[in-house]
Amino acid sequence: MPPSQSSLRSRTPDAPARRVIRTQQGATKAVTGLREAPWGLAVLAPAVGAGAGLVAIVFRSLVDLLTRLFSGHGDYAGAGHAANPYVSWLGIWFVLVVPVIGGLLYGPLVERFAPEARGHAVPEVLPGVAQRGGRIVPKVALVKSLASALCIGSGGSVGREGPLVQISSALGSAVGRVVRLPENRLRVLVACGAAGGIAAAFDAPLAGVFFAMELILRDFAADSFGAVVLSSVTASVVGRAAFGSGAFLHLPAFHVHHPAEYLLYVVLGLAAGAVGVGFTRILYAIEDVCDWAWRGPEWLRPAAGGLLLGILLLLLPQMYGAGYPALQNAVGGRYVFGFLLLLLLGKMVATGLTIGIGGTGGVLTPSLFMGAMFGSAFGLVAQHVGLAGSPGAYGLLGMGAVFAGAARAPITAVIIMFELTGAYSIVLPLVLVVGPATLVSRLMSGDSVYTLKLRRRGARVDPGPVGPNPLAARPVAEVMEPVPDPLPERTSLTQAAYLLALSEHGVLPVTDADGAYRGTVTARATAQALADDGETSRTVGDLAELPTAVTAARPLTDALHLLVGASGTGLPVLDDDRTALVGWITHQSVLAALRPPAPAARTGH
Incomplete structure (x- = not known):
């Protein structure tokens, strides 16, 4: 019998429910666009740049405040052997005490919360890009900002640009992880943060761009370049809004007096x-x-x-x-x-x-x-x-x-x-x-x-080579493998680490309570989370990332490029709607598909 009108109405969502569904679908498409569409980085990069500019304003103000507090001058490097007016009875000898007091403040802070915050910052960002897929621990950046301000303010003979690079890079990493960017885009967002840090530190947006491309990303890909430019310019604009457009260094005019x-x-x-x-x-x-x-x-x-x-x-x-x-x-x-x-x-x-x-x-x-x-x-x-x-x-x-x-x-x-x-x-x-x-x-x-x-x-500086295999001309569907057993999103990190260790891929899919695809979790991300936080109540759902979608109909050439840059040894293959898992693609399956056929056995006559 045909269904009654009342039963049809009971199955059909009412208008408010339909609006909620459309809103959720729109939000999903927007987030997916941020992850995958060409315009995604064009939206995220200026946001990271604005954040880097704000960080620079706070950090520079904190350094200036602490410098004046510790030395009694705006910049003691230009004050000669002047006394600190706050403790004038110490005369010029106060400089013997100031670095000691500063060390007593930032030493325990760094040792207790982030020992890796020591040093000159940029070497701490490079492994995050080259080895950890753009993951930088936010806690380190927060400790770094306060410790560096205390160190410089109390006489430490270092620059403020290094801490700004590390803090802003961590900001870019945090934004990318919230949106669950794939690693290739997360690295770019980290570079956007580094560029913003340099741009805001020196009011030099072009220098920020090339610093990020030359030292952080170590390549000049066109899509990366555009995003880094947007971030660097935005950071410089924000910085100028607070400090003005005048240079903080007043250098003399340059002239060449003779061709010789x-x-x-x-x-x-x-x-x-x-x-x-x-x-x-x-x-x-x-x-x-x-x-x-x-x-x-x-x-x-x-x-x-x-x-x-x-x-x-x-x-x-x-x-x-x-x-x-x-x-x-x-x-x-x-x-x-x-x-x-x-x-x-x-x-x-x-x-x-x-x-x-x-x-x-x-x-x-x-x-x-x-x-x-x-x-x-x-x-x-x-x-x-x-x-x-x-x-x-x-x-x-x-x-x-x-x-x-x-x-x-x-x-x-x-x-x-x-x-x-x-x-x-x-x-x-x-x-x-x-x-x-x-x-x-x-x-x-x-x-x-x-x-x-x-x-x-003993750390590796450069990421591995990236490039497509020109021999691959078939669709992904021809080489994909069955999907490995997924991890429910409520799986604890300790249990996930055990299951990932048993897996041959170093990465496994994550599903929700209804069995729907949520993303992937890698052995590296799990190990990093356990190393940072120890025993924790976090689950694999908290670490799940959505790598750039590989569909069954996608050319294998494109998939190879993504596979080489993936954090594990495999990638999920989705249906055309990009919602359901239909397979798994690995290096081994691609190599097996590209292997030339064995010569036919010769038959006697």
Whole structure:
């Protein structure tokens, strides 16, 4: 019998229910678009950039506040041997105590909550991109921000750009994990955060872009580039809204006085590249000495070492914090040759000591400081023998060259100096110094100041090669395998770790209570969560990610590209509606499908 009208009405949702269903469907499509559609990163990247700009505002304000609280001055590096007006009875001797107090504050904080927050930040971001698919623990970033502000404010001779890169990268990672981005897009969002951190730190949006592409992602893919640009520009706009568009460094105008100086620029680049490598080696040598000498508890190490840093600050107050006033004085021609070399060596030791005793901050600004000292000293010599005009011009070029020699990032070095000076005339001389500096750095050392720390840990720096297999021309349906047993979303992480260990794929599908597909969970993500949180009430549903959808009809060429970049050894295959699991694709199944057929057995006649 045909169903009655009343029974049909009972099965048909009423208008409010239909609106709810349409809203849920719309939200699902929007989230799916953020994960997969080309416009998804165009929406998420500016959001991360805005967040990075806000983080920079808070962090810079906190550093300024703590610097004034600890030293009594806006920037003690430019105050000479002045006393702290808050404790004037201590006279100039207060600088002996300030790093110790700072160490007593941030030492226990780092040791208790995030020991990995020590150091100079960028080496902590690189493994998150290269090895953990863009996953960065948010807790580390929060601890890093407070510890770095305390370290710099109490005299630590490091820069604020490193903490901003790590904090903003963690922000990008957190946003991507909330949306459950696949790993290839999560890495891009982390780079967006790093670009925003640099852009907001120096008000240099182009430098932020190339820093992220050259050092964090280590490639220049077009889709990644667009997202990073959006984030970097947004961060810079937010920063300018708070601090204005005026540069925080007031550098002199750059001029080339004679064409013959171009040859001197090449010589400067060769020498500055060696200085950059020397800084890298001194930095890690001092860190090794501190590791060897210290036998007490780690939480006390920054305070004990702070006494040594205080002695150095008593002798050279220009080493306090980032040292921007001394940098400006150097390129302004206010220092003599011998004092420039003293400040150069002093900054190497002060930065190495700050990192070695357990402090935290960036090394980009110290490398610019050293470049200004070395370049200005070089310019004074060239001026003395009648080959150059203003020594300050060589100081500006030295900033880019020493950074290029230390960080092995020539494009970033050229762009950041161009944005800091605003002078197009500096571009050609910059290329002439940065190119030789990078070449010398490569000849003298296999690692940069950032990658050497990872090599010393035995960590891999670069992600594995990514590329499609040109032989694959069939649909995924022809090579897919049966779906492995899924994990219910309520499965505990401990049990999931056991089941993933038994699995041959390193990744398993996750389903909800009704058996519907929820995503995948990897062995790496599970192990990372257990390592970060120990025994926890979290379930695999909390870690489930939605990798870029592979449908049965999708060309195998596309699937191979996704499979090579996947975190496990397999990917789920969905139906055309992308809602139900219909198969599983693995490296082995693809290789088996691409294997040439065995030759037919010969028959006798």
